[in-house]
Amino acid sequence: MPPSARILVSAAALLAATSSAFALDAPAGPLVTTDWLETNLGDPDLRLIEVSVDPGTFERGHIEGAQNVVWHTDLVDPVQRDIADRESFEALVQKLGIDEDSTVVLYGDNNNWFAAWGAWVFDTYGIDVKLLDGGRKKWEAENLPLTTRVASVAPSEIALPERDEALRARLADVLAVAKGGREGTIVDIRSPDEYSGKVFAPEGSQELSIRAGHVPGAINVPWSTAVAEDGTFKPAEELKRIYAEKGIDGSKPTIVYCRIGERSSHTWFLLSKILGYDVKNYDGSWTEYGNSVGAPIVNVSNTVWTGK
Numbered sequence: 621m622p623p624s625a626r627i628l629v630s631a632a633a634l635l636a637a638t639s640s641a642f643a644l645d646a647p648a649g650p651l652v653t654t655d656w657l658e659t660n661l662g663d664p665d666l667r668l669i670e671v672s673v674d675p676g677t678f679e680r681g682h683i684e685g686a687q688n689v690v691w692h693t694d695l696v697d698p699v700q701r702d703i704a705d706r707e708s709f710e711a712l713v714q715k716l717g718i719d720e721d722s723t724v725v726l727y728g729d730n731n732n733w734f735a736a737w738g739a740w741v742f743d744t745y746g747i748d749v750k751l752l753d754g755g756r757k758k759w760e761a762e763n764l765p766l767t768t769r770v771a772s773v774a775p776s777e778i779a780l781p782e783r784d785e786a787l788r789a790r791l792a793d794v795l796a797v798a799k800g801g802r803e804g805t806i807v808d809i810r811s812p813d814e815y816s817g818k819v820f821a822p823e824g825s826q827e828l829s830i831r832a833g834h835v836p837g838a839i840n841v842p843w844s845t846a847v848a849e850d851g852t853f854k855p856a857e858e859l860k861r862i863y864a865e866k867g868i869d870g871s872k873p874t875i876v877y878c879r880i881g882e883r884s885s886h887t888w889f890l891l892s893k894i895l896g897y898d899v900k901n902y903d904g905s906w907t908e909y910g911n912s913v914g915a916p917i918v919n920v921s922n923t924v925w926t927g928k
Contacts, residue, residue, distance in 0.1 A: 681766035717773030829910025833919030
């Protein structure tokens with residue numbers, strides 16, 4: 621081999637080794653820590669996305685390199701009560717610069733409620749994402765830096781498949797389990813007061829049902845049961861024990877619901893991604909079920925809607 625050829629081969633080998641050494645070393649599991657994220661900020665393969673519920677949260681300050689996704693416009697169909705269709709979601713993902721080699725990390729406020737909902741929507745279109753364990757709460761508690769600079773990324777040309785409806789429960793699926801026509805477990809992740817029918821919805825909520833209570837046979841495990849004081853998920857073995865004590869061990873298909881589908885996404889994420897159970901998210905949740913004609917409910921508090 622001529623000396624010039626040997627130089628070219630050596631240079632190519634060095635470039636390959638250098639690229640490998642600096643490739644994003646993403647954790648194998650569904651979560652990333654604040655330490656890992658801080659270390660890997662700026663990596664070209666990282667796509668960091670904030671999905672927060674409170675308007676202006678992102679604009680007031682966000683993690684360096686993060687892009688903003690607005691749950692009530694970017695992730696939903698503006699005409700139907702539905703999640704975004706394939707064409708709209710594909711355009712969003714392309715704008716975010718996500719491709720097949722990207723490591724996508726989502727985080728947000730409110731203990732990652734809507735970040736988890738975003739993770740569920742991404743998953744329905746075949747994009748596996750990770751959550752920042754503890755979300756904004758933990759990042760801010762550790763006094764890690766925020767910025768108001770908006771990240772600029774080159775758009776991608778990724779093509780998405782049609783939505784995977786297997787990750788989603790519909791009203792008919794919930795009724796089939798509730799009425800005993802199909803095997804399964806239904807998990808109500810709302811507060812005990814919502815579950816019992818004492819309140820129709822959390823204070824200040826605008827999305828309401830004219831009936832209070834829960835789906836017959838649903839097991840109440842509030843979403844917060846799974847969360848540590850710092851906003852992170854409790855260890856997997858502890859989560860497995862907590863849910864097993866409630867009769868939820870992954871042996872049956874599971875449906876989770878809340879009021880509009882965001883809190884239940886948090887439980888969907890831990891049961892499906894952390895524990896590996898077969899779980900569907902019922903995003904219609906109580907605002908659909910509680911308003912549906914002919915849908916049976918349990919209301920131990922005997923509350924009656926008076927129009928106020």
